[in-house]
Each structure stands twice: as structure tokens, then as C-alpha cells.
């Protein structure tokens with residue numbers, strides 16, 4: 001589980017979108033994105049999930065319907081798996097085989113209630129499972145519940161790599177901690193990859209992460225284990241005061257205005 005930190009505009013969203021293969025077509029991408037030494041084009045698309053900074057839902061659907069729909073669409077059922085694999089590996093299949101699979105998949109792909117119920121329970125959405133999601137015009141579930149619905153929507157699929165952009169927007173620090181603890185347990189138990197960007201995480205939330213990526217003006221300043229990050233900045237002359245929140249220190253040390261106060265290195269260097 002990796003935390004992406006950086007000042008606003010440092011390129012967190014851009015990095016996550018590039019890794020998830022969802023980069024804006026107006027931007028140029030150099031280099032290759034590899035998943036477990038395989039290129040992204042040879043990896044099935046459903047294996048990676050991107051959660052954007054904003055929640056986009058159908059306002060008239062309830063939480064349960066939303067997650068159910070996502071589970072059907074993301075191929076959480078065997079029939080959809082078959083269809084997806086057929087599309088991925090046997091592009092030369094005759095159209096009849098494809099149509100047969102497709103009709104099977106749409107007919108049989110409904111009974112995924114078990115998984116949906118499980119996700120709703122884990123994310124604490126039981127109370128609002130049958131409330132409509134809502135938007136500006138329709139009053140629906142609260143902002144935090146919406147965020148959890150968004151996370152549930154992608155957990156229900158079969159993705160192994162998760163890229164989450166600023167999932168804490170609109171959440172208080174205790175809900176963020178709760179969700180992050182759950183994600184950390186999932187990542188460790190099921191061997192998943194999670195790359196999550198957060199704005200100003202609380203110390204307890206920060207402690208949950210294994211690795212840190214620190215961005216500054218589009219460049220990676222630090223990428224490595226969380227435990228080593230203070231030591232790394234010590235060696236280049238920046239000291240974190242003992243009572244300072246490490247996440248805040250990392251954010252400030254990359255900005256030109258604030259970094260002076262942490263400088264304890266040799267002036268001649």
C-alpha cells in the first residue's frame with residue numbers, strides 16, 4: 001500500500017491516471033507502464049481500478065443497485081469472466097460464439113447479491129443501502145456515504161491494482177482512518193496493490209502505509225519505505241522536528257517557501 005503525497009498541482013492525479021492507463025489524450029506519455037513485468041496492453045483492463053477525486057453516480061439508483069450494477073459490469077460473475085476472457089484472448093472468435101456468450105452473460109449475470117451484501121456490510125453502508133444516491137437536485141446519501149459507495153463499486157470487481165485519488169475529500173479524519181484501515185487489511189490479506197493519494201493525512205492514517213511516493217512539481221522526490229523517509233531527508237540536510245506530523249513535514253519540505261525552517265545542513269553544500 002503506497003501513499004502519494006504532494007502539494008496541490010504537483011501531479012498526483014496525473015501520475016495515478018498514467019498508471020491506471022486513463023491519461024488525458026491531450027497529454028504525452030513517455031516510458032512504459034508495467035504490471036508485474038507485463039505491459040499494460042497485455043493485461044486485462046478489469047485488473048486495475050481507478051477511483052477519481054469526484055464521485056460520479058446515477059442519482060436515481062440506490063446504494064445497493066449501484067454496487068450490484070458495478071458488480072455485473074465489472075464481471076464479478078463467471079459468465080462475465082468468460083465473456084471478458086473470450087474478448088481478451090480470442091479476438092478471432094466467430095461472431096456466433098461471441099453472441100452466444102454475450103446472451104448467456106446478460107441472462108445469468110444477475111445473482112451477485114452475496115458479494116454486494118458483503119461489501120455493503122464491510123463499508124458500513126447497511127443503514128443507507130436502500131436510499132437513493134442523489135445529487136445536487138435530489139437529496140440522497142451523505143458525502144461520506146457517497147465516497148464509500150464509490151469505493152464499494154470498485155472493490156466488488158476483480159481488480160488487483162487500485163489507484164485512488166484523494167479519497168478523503170469530504171470525509172472526516174476518523175472515517176478516513178476507518179476506510180484506510182479496511183483497505184490496508186485487504187491489501188495485506190489478498191496481496192493487492194493500492195496506490196492512494198491523500199491530502200494531509202492524520203498521523204494514524206499515515207502509519208498504515210508501507211511505502212511513500214513524494215511528488216514535487218511533477219518529479220518524484222522520494223519513493224521508498226515509510227520508515228526511511230525521515231532518515232532520507234536527514235541525510236540531505238532537512239530535519240523533522242520531533243513533534244511535527246510527518247505527512248505535513250513532507251508536504252512543507254518540498255515547497256520553496258517553507259523548506260528553509262527545516263534546513264539544518266551545511267550552508268556551503
Ligand SMILES: Nc1ncnc2c1ncn2[C@@H]1O[C@H](COP(=O)(O)OP(=O)(O)OP(=O)(O)O)[C@@H](O)[C@H]1O
Nearest residue numbers: 006007008009010011012013014015024026027166
Ligand atoms: N490535460 C492537461 N492539460 C494541461 N495541463 C494539465 C493537464 N492535466 C494536468 N495538467 C497540469 O498538470 C499539473 C498537475 O496536475 P494534477 O491534477 O496532477 O495535480 P494534483 O497533484 O492532482 O493536484 P490536486 O492535489 O489539486 O488534485 C497541473 O499544473 C495541471 O494544470
Ligand SMILES: [Mg+2]
Nearest residue numbers: 012013053165
Ligand atoms: Mg488531483
